């Protein structure tokens with residue numbers, strides 16, 4: 873999104889990245905549990921997304937048009953207050969888009985919130 877762009881321009885951009893346009897309803901993705909944030913990578917123009925899992929199972933995903941992100945069939949977390957996995961693991965299924973990164977059940981998770989890509993050089997320690 874460029875500075876000064878309207879909300880409708882931003883919505884169209886996200887809609888395009890999501891695989892939809894104004895003339896069709898094809899290509900929507902599915903299987904997200906609890907989306908928290910989204911950001912467009914400034915170099916690759918991929919749409920990244922963060923989401924909360926159940927007990928751990930938090931994820932970072934790169935959105936693909938028409939992709940199935942697994943919930944509730946696959947998950948990397950567990951049922952609340954148990955060590956019981958929720959469904960299959962995404963790694964076991966070829967029909968599920970695997971998360972780029974996830975916090976497996978038992979790791980304590982890392983519930984990500986909003987997303988942004990920082991690409992300036994003012995915080996060189998990062």
Ligand SMILES: [Ca+2]
Pocket residue numbers: 903931941942943946947962971
């Ligand atoms: Ca997932």
